[in-house]
Each structure stands twice: as structure tokens, then as C-alpha cells.
Amino acid sequence: MIHAPALLAIIALASLTTSVHAWGNEGHEAVGTIAYKFLQPKTKTTVDQLLKIGNYSSIEQAATWPDWYRGTGGHPETTAHHFINAQDEPTAHPQMCGLVYPKDCTSASCVVEQIAVSAGHLAKYRRRPVYGRKNATADLEAGMALSFLTHYVGDIAQPLHASGFLKGGNGVNVTFAGKTVNMHKAWDSTILQKTIATEFAGDKAQWVDNLIASADPDGATYVRCAEKVDGTDFAAAEACAVKWAQESVKLVCTAVFPEDYYKENMEIANEYFAFARRIVDNQVLTAGLRLAAVLNTIFA
Numbered sequence: 001m002i003h004a005p006a007l008l009a010i011i012a013l014a015s016l017t018t019s020v021h022a023w024g025n026e027g028h029e030a031v032g033t034i035a036y037k038f039l040q041p042k043t044k045t046t047v048d049q050l051l052k053i054g055n056y057s058s059i060e061q062a063a064t065w066p067d068w069y070r071g072t073g074g075h076p077e078t079t080a081h082h083f084i085n086a087q088d089e090p091t092a093h094p095q096m097c098g099l100v101y102p103k104d105c106t107s108a109s110c111v112v113e114q115i116a117v118s119a120g121h122l123a124k125y126r127r128r129p130v131y132g133r134k135n136a137t138a139d140l141e142a143g144m145a146l147s148f149l150t151h152y153v154g155d156i157a158q159p160l161h162a163s164g165f166l167k168g169g170n171g172v173n174v175t176f177a178g179k180t181v182n183m184h185k186a187w188d189s190t191i192l193q194k195t196i197a198t199e200f201a202g203d204k205a206q207w208v209d210n211l212i213a214s215a216d217p218d219g220a221t222y223v224r225c226a227e228k229v230d231g232t233d234f235a236a237a238e239a240c241a242v243k244w245a246q247e248s249v250k251l252v253c254t255a256v257f258p259e260d261y262y263k264e265n266m267e268i269a270n271e272y273f274a275f276a277r278r279i280v281d282n283q284v285l286t287a288g289l290r291l292a293a294v295l296n297t298i299f300a
Helices: 003-014 016-022 028-036 041-053 059-070 076-082 111-127 136-157 183-199 204-213 235-257 272-298
Strands: 173-176 178-182 265-268
Touching: 003 178, 028 059, 028 136, 028 173, 028 183, 028 204, 028 272, 041 059, 041 111, 041 136, 041 272, 059 076, 059 136, 076 111, 076 136, 111 235, 111 272, 136 235, 136 272, 173 183, 178 183, 183 204, 183 272, 204 272, 235 272
Parallel strands: 173 265
Antiparallel strands: 173 178
16 A cells, blocks of 8 residues: 555546546446445545545546556556465366465555555544544545555456456466457456457447345355445455455456467457457456445445
């Protein structure tokens, strides 16, 4: 997490993100939209305050800002915060897709740890002795923490953000819809974009509304542990995030690289896409529900 001395400069950069993020990031934006839909009224009021403090035009913009901050914003030191490198081997016989924490968390931190850190900063904002008193540095830190938490909860639900196999799939080239992409990008955006284009006539909002309509907060995986993440117990937040990462890395073996499926320059055919799109949709929806549960626990 970024510390106080750099916050004022960082938040000034945040004011530039409206144009920088014009390209969008459908998955992260959807996680933010879904979470916001399930916020309790008191939580929503606080989230709106933090979005204003952070100079984010919406929770969707806040959800994508950490990628801009890491890249165009000039902070590559935060790159490791977006993933955890499980030592998985989905092509082995038998397959191995497990996570060992904290061993698989790099020396530069990882997404599991950063989820707990961000939740902790939000809890500090909630516990301020006089709510709303002027404390510019603490407020800015909380606004950034909301952005980071929204983004990282989305990251950890993407299976290849929990995988160390060939650089999280970045080293696996595949053919998809006649174009060559790497498997990480396919699961980050290409599968999702094809779903929106073919199933919803290119209407992203309709796709998100469809996900929200299908939501079952009580049935989503590991939402219960999210309901216990109040930001005051770092170990509890870590433990919950580890469960999310473990679920994701298991999907590397069962969904991303099913047994005996992997081969160099393989093609993502219609059958694979039909299966993968359901997994992608479910992971985006689940991430939104988990985020809402954490925010409601911290702020309600």
C-alpha cells in the first residue's frame, strides 16, 4: 500500500484518469457495478464519499484506476500486488493446482496481502474518532484503498491471476476468433468481450444487468468469509482472500487448462468458449458479491 507522503501527488494523478481509462476494462467495471448494487444504504453513502475524495467519477472508474496507476501512472512496483504465483502445473499428470500461502506470495507482496491491507485502511477511515473531521492525508488514503480493494477483489477471481504457470498464462499463445492472443488476455478480456458481442449485441450494461439478475448472494462461494472481513483483523482478511485464490487456481486445472487440453498455439474453439464464458461470468459476479459483503461489513 502507498504511504502518506506520496498520497497528495498520487491523488492529483487520479484526477487524470477519466480520459486515460476511456478504453475501459469490462470485467473490473462490472465487479464495481455489481458490488455497488448490493451495498446497504449506509455503506453506499460512505462509498460515495470516498469516491468523491478520490476524485473518481464512479465506482467503475475506481475499479480500473490501479491498472492505470501501475502502468501509465508510473508505479511498476505495484505490479506484484495484482496476482499471486501459485506453483501450479496444470499440464502435469496428475495435474497440480494448489496454493501455498504465504510461500507463493512474492517478496514484493501479492494480491492476497494487498486485499487485507486495503481493507485495513478502510477500517481506519470508519473508526475515525469524529466522523468526517478534516484529515486530508487519511481521507486520500481511504479513497485510494477503496479503489485498490475494488480492483484486487476482481483480480483474485480471475483464475490466471492466481497461477504461476507460464507467467499466469501470458506465455501461452492461443488462436481465438482467428486472432492470436495469449491465454491470460483471453481470460482477462477476450472471452468476456465475445460474450458481450454475441450474446448481448455489444451492450455491456445489458450483460451486467443479466449477471445481477442471476445473483444469489447466499450461494456465491466464500461470501460468508467476506462478511467477517471488517478490516480490523488482518489475519482474517488474509485467510478469506487465500480461499478466493485457492478457488481460482483450482479453476486453472478444471477450466483454463482441462486435463490433456494444453498444447502450444492451441485454438479456443466454440466448445471451450461456451464453457469458459460461464466460468468468466460467474467469477465476475462472485467478485462483485464478495466486494459488496466486505464493504457492508466494514461500513454498515
